Amino acid sequence: MASAPDALSETIVAVVARFRAMVRSVGARRGLQDGDLDEVMQDVRIRLWQAHEAGKDIAGLGSSYMYQTATSAALDLLRRRRAKGGDRSEDVQEHGGLETPGAGPHEAAIASDLARRIESALQELSEDRCVAVRMHLSGYDHKDIARMLKWTEARARNLLYRGMEDLRRRLTLLGVSPGAMQ
Amino acid sequence: MNQPFNDDQLRAAYQPTRQRGPDCPSPEALLAAARGEGPEAERIRVLNHALSCEGCRPELALLSSVSEPARSSVSFTDRLRQRAIPIALAATVLLAVGVASLVRKDESGTVRGGGSDVVLAAPADGSASATKS
Numbered sequence: 124m125a126s127a128p129d130a131l132s133e134t135i136v137a138v139v140a141r142f143r144a145m146v147r148s149v150g151a152r153r154g155l156q157d158g159d160l161d162e163v164m165q166d167v168r169i170r171l172w173q174a175h176e177a178g179k180d181i182a183g184l185g186s187s188y189m190y191q192t193a194t195s196a197a198l199d200l201l202r203r204r205r206a207k208g209g210d211r212s213e214d215v216q217e218h219g220g221l222e223t224p225g226a227g228p229h230e231a232a233i234a235s236d237l238a239r240r241i242e243s244a245l246q247e248l249s250e251d252r253c254v255a256v257r258m259h260l261s262g263y264d265h266k267d268i269a270r271m272l273k274w275t276e277a278r279a280r281n282l283l284y285r286g287m288e289d290l291r292r293r294l295t296l297l298g299v300s301p302g303a304m305q
Numbered sequence: 306m307n308q309p310f311n312d313d314q315l316r317a318a319y320q321p322t323r324q325r326g327p328d329c330p331s332p333e334a335l336l337a338a339a340r341g342e343g344p345e346a347e348r349i350r351v352l353n354h355a356l357s358c359e360g361c362r363p364e365l366a367l368l369s370s371v372s373e374p375a376r377s378s379v380s381f382t383d384r385l386r387q388r389a390i391p392i393a394l395a396a397t398v399l400l401a402v403g404v405a406s407l408v409r410k411d412e413s414g415t416v417r418g419g420g421s422d423v424v425l426a427a428p429a430d431g432s433a434s435a436t437k438s
Binding site: 149239242257261 | 318352
């Protein structure tokens with residue numbers, strides 16, 4: 124009798140691992156933190172056990188069921204955190220940017236100053252160019268931009284291209300360049 | 306010589322400059338923006354905030370990554386729209402030309418160049434010339 128729960132457990136582990144790998148491959152470049160993803164996957168595991176107890180065939184679950192379950196788990200996680208006043212798990216290793224674990228206070232100050240200048244240059248762009256550029260700089264590609272903003276891919280590419288040109292021109296006018304930040 | 310930043314340098318340098326505050330969008334608003342739901346102006350506002358906020362940016366990354374399935378169907382619809390319209394237009398023009406030439410053939414039995422009053426004649430010395438009738 125012990126083999127049935129074991130087999131079920133293996134099935135759930137395999138389903139969750141496959142889904143986790145898929146989500147991670149999409150989210151890694153956007154700054155998705157492993158700690159957040161692990162918490163969501165833990166909740167998904169529990170929900171799959173509950174679904175099994177309610178009579179669902181776990182092995183036959185489609186990917187849309189997994190996405191719905193994970194989305195609901197992610198929403199619950201964020202609500203719980205905000206209610207507790209804790210924003211997010213700190214995952215120092217996953218911080219992008221110029222601030223590296225070995226960077227000293229001088230480098231950190233330069234990185235922070237550069238981030239502020241980029242932000243003020245971004246605020247001068249038109250709203251649609253600005254959002255396209257922010258998404259691009261945060262790891263979303265032009266297909267993500269088109270999907271989330273309900274634009275055609277051609278429009279997303281065009282606004283992104285012009286926005287990036289605009290941003291570079293403004294930074295150059297401000298005297299901000301890679302060489303000047305050394 | 307000051308070279309402008311390339312994409313990778315800008316990506317590396319871009320960091321959120323806002324902190325969590327009362328104007329942060331709710332998790333539900335972040336999810337709606339990630340799914341492309343709601344008015345465009347609201348989505349732009351939410352995304353512009355979330356991507357510049359230290360608290361919201363990883364939340365948006367999480368929600369946008371676990372709510373992905375609409376992507377393939379939207380891309381497919383986009384692709385279909387982008388490709389089908391020019392093909393349909395070209396097919397319509399070809400069909401119209403084909404039907405028109407069939408009608409003209411039926412009317413006269415032969416296909417002519419139209420009502421031109423220019424007649425080609427072969428002169429005695431063998432060189433080609435055109436004569437107005």
